[in-house]
Amino acid sequence: MAAEEGEVRLIGAWPSPFVLRPRVALNLKWVEYEFLQEKFGEKSELLLRSNPVYKKIPVLLHHDKPVCESMIIVEYVDGAWANSGHAILPADTYERALHRFWAFYIDDKWFPSMFGIAKAETEEAKAESAEQAWAGLKLLEEAFEKLSKGKAFFGGDTIGYVDIALGSYLGWAKVIERMTGLKLFDEEKTPLLAVWAGRFCAHEAVKEVMPETEKLME
Amino acid sequence: MAEEVKVFRSWGSPFSYRVELALRLKGVAYEYIEEDLSNKSTLLLEYNPVHKKVPVLLHHGKPIAESLVILEYIEETWQENPILPKDPRERAVARFWSRFLDDKCSLALWMSCWTEGETQQNFMEQAKECLHLLEEELKGKKFFGGDSIGMVDIAASFIAHWLGVLEEVAGISLLDEEKYPNLCKWTEEFLKSDAVMECLPKRANLLAFFQARKHAISATKASV
Numbered sequence: 044m045a046a047e048e049g050e051v052r053l054i055g056a057w058p059s060p061f062v063l064r065p066r067v068a069l070n071l072k073w074v075e076y077e078f079l080q081e082k083f084g085e086k087s088e089l090l091l092r093s094n095p096v097y098k099k100i101p102v103l104l105h106h107d108k109p110v111c112e113s114m115i116i117v118e119y120v121d122g123a124w125a126n127s128g129h130a131i132l133p134a135d136t137y138e139r140a141l142h143r144f145w146a147f148y149i150d151d152k153w154f155p156s157m158f159g160i161a162k163a164e165t166e167e168a169k170a171e172s173a174e175q176a177w178a179g180l181k182l183l184e185e186a187f188e189k190l191s192k193g194k195a196f197f198g199g200d201t202i203g204y205v206d207i208a209l210g211s212y213l214g215w216a217k218v219i220e221r222m223t224g225l226k227l228f229d230e231e232k233t234p235l236l237a238v239w240a241g242r243f244c245a246h247e248a249v250k251e252v253m254p255e256t257e258k259l260m261e
Numbered sequence: 262m263a264e265e266v267k268v269f270r271s272w273g274s275p276f277s278y279r280v281e282l283a284l285r286l287k288g289v290a291y292e293y294i295e296e297d298l299s300n301k302s303t304l305l306l307e308y309n310p311v312h313k314k315v316p317v318l319l320h321h322g323k324p325i326a327e328s329l330v331i332l333e334y335i336e337e338t339w340q341e342n343p344i345l346p347k348d349p350r351e352r353a354v355a356r357f358w359s360r361f362l363d364d365k366c367s368l369a370l371w372m373s374c375w376t377e378g379e380t381q382q383n384f385m386e387q388a389k390e391c392l393h394l395l396e397e398e399l400k401g402k403k404f405f406g407g408d409s410i411g412m413v414d415i416a417a418s419f420i421a422h423w424l425g426v427l428e429e430v431a432g433i434s435l436l437d438e439e440k441y442p443n444l445c446k447w448t449e450e451f452l453k454s455d456a457v458m459e460c461l462p463k464r465a466n467l468l469a470f471f472q473a474r475k476h477a478i479s480a481t482k483a484s485v
Contacts, residue, residue: 096357105350108350110353110354111357112356112357112360115353115356118353118356119349119352119353123350136334136337136338137334139337141325143330147329148311
C-alpha cells in the first residue's frame, strides 16, 4: 500500500534495535515510508523538535505528526493500518495482555541483562549478566511455547508484537556472541528460541532491515 | 458477577491503586485480595512468577500482571467510560505519557524523597523537569485525558496523593503551586472524583507508614 509522498517518514539509524521495530512493523503492513537516517553523533533539528522529551530515535512522522517510543510506534502502525497486512497484536484481549506483558519484560528486564554482558568489566560481572540473560530467555522460551501454539512465531503464523520486541535485539545479540564467545540463543538451553531467531531474521519483513553483524562490529 | 474479577493488591501501593481506580471508573465489581508485601501469598507468586509483585488482575481465573498492561486489558474488556481515546495517534500519545510517568517520572520523584545531599539535588532537578513536562501537557485541559479521567491521569495518581505525603516525610517541596499551577489544579479536580476517593488509601496511614520507614532507615544508618 503506497503512502503518499512524504506521508510516512521514520527518523532513525540503521544500527538501532529500537529503530528496527517500527521498520519491521511498517514492512508487515506494506507501508512505504521515507527513512531519515540520523548522522552519527549528531541529533537533527527535526528529531529534537519531534521528540523533545527524550530526544531519541525512532520517531515516526505520519502526516508530519510525531509518534515516539518504539513499541508504541509498533502499536500505532498496527492500528493506523489495521486493514493492511497482518495484525501485529492478536485479536484476543487476554493474549494481547500477554504480548504487552512480555514486551515490557524484554525491555525492562531482559535487555539490561543482555547489555550487561557487553558492558561488563570483569569476567565475573560478564558471567553474572550472562546467567541473568539465559534465565530470562528460559522464561521467554516458555512464553513462546504458550503464545505460538506450535506455530512459527510468538504471533502464531505471522510476526507479532513480542516477535518484534525480542527479534529487534538479535543483531546486537550476535555481536555480543562474537565478542564474548558466549552463545545467547543456545540450541541446548532454549531450543525453540534458537530456531525462532533464525526464522525471524530470514523473514522478508526483517531481512532487508536487520543490520549485518559485520557492519555492527565495525 | 463480582467473583469473576479479583485484584491482588497492597493497600498503600500506587500501582495496585491504578487497577482498582480503572475498574471503579468502569463500574466493574471486583473482589480484592490484600497482600502483605513482606510475606507474599503463594497465590500471588503463582500468578506473577516473573515479577512476584502486585498488582495482579485475575479475570475468569486468568492472571495479568504489570499495571499499565492491566489498564489496557481493562479498557479493552469493559467499554463503559473509556480511558483511552479512539484515535490511534491520540492513543499513542496517551501511552507515551503513561510510560513517561513510569520510566522517568516515578523514579525521580521517589528517589528525591529518599536520598540526601548531592544525590538528592540531582534527583530533584530531574523530578522538576518531569513535572514541568507534565505541566505543559496539561495546558488547557482539565485532565490529561481531556474532560474525563483517562489512562494518563490514572497512571499519574501517584502525583495527586502519594507525592504530598513523601514530600512531607522527606521535608522537601517539589509540587510547587507557583511553578506548576496546572498540575495543582489537576490534583484538585482528580481528587473530586468519587471513584478516585473510594479506594484511595488514607493519607494519615500513608504518612505513618512512610515515616516509620524513614525512621527505620535512619536507625540502620546510625547503628553502622
